[in-house]
Amino acid sequence: MQSFPSSLLNGYRNFMSGRYVDERERYRSLAEEGQSPTTLVIACSDSRSAPETIFDAGPGELFVIRNVANMVPPHEPDGQFHATSAALEFGVKVLKVRDIVVMGHGRCGGIRAALDTTSAPLSDGDFIGKWMGLLKPATEQIQNNDVMTPAERQTALERISIRNSLNNLRSFPDIQMLEESGNLALHGAWFDISTGELWVMDAKTGDFTRPEV
Numbered sequence: 001m002q003s004f005p006s007s008l009l010n011g012y013r014n015f016m017s018g019r020y021v022d023e024r025e026r027y028r029s030l031a032e033e034g035q036s037p038t039t040l041v042i043a044c045s046d047s048r049s050a051p052e053t054i055f056d057a058g059p060g061e062l063f064v065i066r067n068v069a070n071m072v073p074p075h076e077p078d079g080q081f082h083a084t085s086a087a088l089e090f091g092v093k094v095l096k097v098r099d100i101v102v103m104g105h106g107r108c109g110g111i112r113a114a115l116d117t118t119s120a121p122l123s124d125g126d127f128i129g130k131w132m133g134l135l136k137p138a139t140e141q142i143q144n145n146d147v148m149t150p151a152e153r154q155t156a157l158e159r160i161s162i163r164n165s166l167n168n169l170r171s172f173p174d175i176q177m178l179e180e181s182g183n184l185a186l187h188g189a190w191f192d193i194s195t196g197e198l199w200v201m202d203a204k205t206g207d208f209t210r211p212e213v
């Protein structure tokens with residue numbers, strides 16, 4: 001039998017002697033009282049874009065959904081297996097989060113795969129290809145844009161993907177209702193992994209600017 005990765009065991013040892021000691025009481029009360037995060041973040045699975053790290057969040061502070069390219073599918077109550085929609089349902093209906101942040105990031109492999117017209121599916125299931133199909137109309141327009149460089153196309157689609165996810169969030173009746181009544185706010189953000197810069201989407205224009213921090 002393969003042994004459990006030693007890097008993880010070492011990390012766990014550090015956690016128990018460091019952060020856990022500092023936050024023992026917090027963990028204990030979170031266990032007894034349950035979690036009540038007020039922010040839900042949808043981020044990419046990419047190992048470089050962990051919301052808890054970027055927003056310096058402790059246990060119980062963020063309810064996080066991660067998938068390839070931080071995407072939200074449209075509301076489709078079709079009986080299929082919708083992992084992202086299930087987590088959204090829990091965050092909105094049970095935790096009653098007040099803010100939802102869709103956070104994309106630079107050099108996203110999922111976005112790169114969507115733009116790459118030459119690559120073959122990674123497996124018979126072509127799960128990534130099908131998943132990135134959520135962005136197909138925008139992807140096709142960007143792919144055919146000759147005046148943009150590959151890097152510009154990549155950044156543009158990363159940001160369009162965030163707006164697309166926000167639009168799809170609003171296709172969920174509960175989310176739309178809560179937003180309209182002022183009980184839930186939707187936000188977009190884009191993290192530049194090469195510089196550490198966080199860009200925040202202007203809700204009105206859809207443009208991204210760097211906030212004062």
Ligand SMILES: [Zn+2]
Pocket residue numbers: 044045046068069070105107108109110111
């Ligand atoms: Zn990514």
